Amino acid sequence: MTATFADRLTAATQACGAPLCVGLDPLPDRIPALFGNARSDVRAVVDFCEAILDRAAGKCAALKPQLGFFEPYGPEGYALARDITAAARTRGVPVILDAKRGDIGTTAEGYARATLGPAPGFDADCVTLNPYLGLDSLTPFIDAAIAGGKGIAVLVRTSNPGARDIQDLDVDGAPLWTRVAEMLRPAMNAMTSASGWSNLMVVAGATWPEEARRIRAILPKALFLVPGYGAQGASAADAMAGLKDGFGGVVSASRSILYPPAAQAAGALAAWRAAIDDAIAAARAELSGA
Amino acid sequence: MTATFADRLTAATQACGAPLCVGLDPLPDRIPALFGNARSDVRAVVDFCEAILDRAAGKCAALKPQLGFFEPYGPEGYALARDITAAARTRGVPVILDAKRGDIGTTAEGYARATLGPAPGFDADCVTLNPYLGLDSLTPFIDAAIAGGKGIAVLVRTSNPGARDIQDLDVDGAPLWTRVAEMLRPAMNAMTSASGWSNLMVVAGATWPEEARRIRAILPKALFLVPGYGAQGASAADAMAGLKDGFGGVVSASRSILYPPAAQAAGALAAWRAAIDDAIAAARAELSGA
Numbered sequence: 001m002t003a004t005f006a007d008r009l010t011a012a013t014q015a016c017g018a019p020l021c022v023g024l025d026p027l028p029d030r031i032p033a034l035f036g037n038a039r040s041d042v043r044a045v046v047d048f049c050e051a052i053l054d055r056a057a058g059k060c061a062a063l064k065p066q067l068g069f070f071e072p073y074g075p076e077g078y079a080l081a082r083d084i085t086a087a088a089r090t091r092g093v094p095v096i097l098d099a100k101r102g103d104i105g106t107t108a109e110g111y112a113r114a115t116l117g118p119a120p121g122f123d124a125d126c127v128t129l130n131p132y133l134g135l136d137s138l139t140p141f142i143d144a145a146i147a148g149g150k151g152i153a154v155l156v157r158t159s160n161p162g163a164r165d166i167q168d169l170d171v172d173g174a175p176l177w178t179r180v181a182e183m184l185r186p187a188m189n190a191m192t193s194a195s196g197w198s199n200l201m202v203v204a205g206a207t208w209p210e211e212a213r214r215i216r217a218i219l220p221k222a223l224f225l226v227p228g229y230g231a232q233g234a235s236a237a238d239a240m241a242g243l244k245d246g247f248g249g250v251v252s253a254s255r256s257i258l259y260p261p262a263a264q265a266a267g268a269l270a271a272w273r274a275a276i277d278d279a280i281a282a283a284r285a286e287l288s289g290a
Numbered sequence: 291m292t293a294t295f296a297d298r299l300t301a302a303t304q305a306c307g308a309p310l311c312v313g314l315d316p317l318p319d320r321i322p323a324l325f326g327n328a329r330s331d332v333r334a335v336v337d338f339c340e341a342i343l344d345r346a347a348g349k350c351a352a353l354k355p356q357l358g359f360f361e362p363y364g365p366e367g368y369a370l371a372r373d374i375t376a377a378a379r380t381r382g383v384p385v386i387l388d389a390k391r392g393d394i395g396t397t398a399e400g401y402a403r404a405t406l407g408p409a410p411g412f413d414a415d416c417v418t419l420n421p422y423l424g425l426d427s428l429t430p431f432i433d434a435a436i437a438g439g440k441g442i443a444v445l446v447r448t449s450n451p452g453a454r455d456i457q458d459l460d461v462d463g464a465p466l467w468t469r470v471a472e473m474l475r476p477a478m479n480a481m482t483s484a485s486g487w488s489n490l491m492v493v494a495g496a497t498w499p500e501e502a503r504r505i506r507a508i509l510p511k512a513l514f515l516v517p518g519y520g521a522q523g524a525s526a527a528d529a530m531a532g533l534k535d536g537f538g539g540v541v542s543a544s545r546s547i548l549y550p551p552a553a554q555a556a557g558a559l560a561a562w563r564a565a566i567d568d569a570i571a572a573a574r575a576e577l578s579g580a
Contacts, residue, residue: 074410075369107358120364134452162424
């Protein structure tokens with residue numbers, strides 16, 4: 001069997017010793033002046049993203065570029081997100097493209113080509129998706145993932161307070177998000193990998209460990225993508241609640257790794273690099289010991 | 291009061307005599323060879339989109355570029371979608387950017403800047419959004435819309451068969467989509483316009499007229515964006531079920547206008563133009579008489 005997303009993620013997790021996903025959130029107001037003015041010059045954003053990839057390659061299980069922080073730079077930002085995806089894959093880092101797309105029919109096919117397909121697509125290893133439009137909106141992505149050895153990451157229970165508004169609504173005695181998880185079971189079973197994990201990933205916020213355990217019970221072979229760790233306040237133990245012995249998913253940290261105080265205070269690139277290395281090492285240590 | 295999205299849409303509907311929204315879905319396999327090979331050359335897509343805008347300007351209430359059909363062309367496609375949005379606004383055509391974005395916190399702020407904000411953003415009049423992440427995921431878009439005289443269009447009940455999987459789930463005796471509609475009521479009231487309509491738009495599929503009437507009862511001042519008319523099979527009367535005397539929203543037609551058989555068979559641009567004009571005239575006639 002050819003290696004698929006789940007195999008690559010499992011191997012990268014083993015190699016780096018922790019299920020750490022580095023979230024690439026290039027915030028214009030927080031990119032250090034060392035890289036130039038990110039508010040007016042997309043070149044500063046390019047240099048920053050490349051420098052982060054340089055620090056993270058080989059030391060994380062995955063990179064998660066957040067498209068919502070690239071698109072405000074216009075077509076240049078969109079191109080950068082694609083270029084950094086290609087650079088990460090070349091360096092052996094699996095890429096989970098955080099795009100939260102969701103549409104129907106041929107439109108969904110278009111997004112599947114754009115995100116998982118080869119150039120001019122992103123050729124990402126996995127893409128995050130929104131389930132509100134129902135299973136037929138996910139099918140083109142599932143088909144593209146199976147054909148290309150890729151994965152999909154579907155929102156089930158997110159980490160924001162407003163997640164309660166829709167996701168927690170009571171449907172016959174259980175919250176809506178359990179129905180979403182159940183809807184995904186056939187996809188989990190269809191998207192097998194040699195590693196034993198499915199190429200179906202689910203987004204389960206770290207701020208709700210009890211819910212992560214319930215999702216794990218419904219979807220025993222699904223990979224977990226856990227946001228909310230680090231700057232969003234969840235502990236490593238909470239974040240790992242849905243994983244099994246440190247495998248079966250990744251925990252994403254963005255700001256605690258990209259913008260630690262020591263990096264923000266750095267007066268030269270060497271000091272900035274050391275601060276980023278320290279932040280990655282600290283996250284790996286926390287997530288490998290939990 | 292300065293004119294806002296709802297005012298511009300209402301004026302354009304009045305001027306064209308029908309609530310017709312032209313959906314701009316550049317499908318590589320259906321763009322006529324007259325424009326070149328759209329599968330390999332994005333220039334053919336550019337020329338096609340510009341030619342459609344030329345036919346539609348002044349004859350429709352809005353243009354709806356579907357980003358899912360631009361992103362597969364990569365950064366060039368993304369840039370084209372932005373350029374055609376700018377060109378449409380210059381010609382006085384309100385643009386509803388069909389992006390179905392949805393994310394939280396600063397990421398949602400990023401998408402709001404990218405879609406509704408000025409260059410390098412799209413500066414669209416309105417953007418489609420997915421509500422699964424809850425009200426706090428919509429707030430940055432609502433704020434950006436109010437600040438910029440723009441609108442947002444939130445998915446409530448879509449036109450695809452899979453809409454049943456999540457949107458129709460029973461929550462305390464009513465389908466989930468009624469809860470989504472109720473959640474949007476404060477936004478409807480906050481997003482007022484001089485026209486009397488709210489700058490809150492809701493997506494309500496034309497294939498479900500009974501549901502459109504229920505959404506209208508919950509959200510009396512919301513604009514409706516009705517997909518599913520024309521090639522998707524809904525009648526003009528069904529599509530207009532949520533509107534009031536032809537105002538308070540638009541009905542979107544894409545393939546019936548972009549790819550009518552006569553246009554596909556045209557051997558020269560003049561014949562192609564005449565076929566597109568006929569398709570627009572037919573849709574306007576249907577939607578003005580309903």
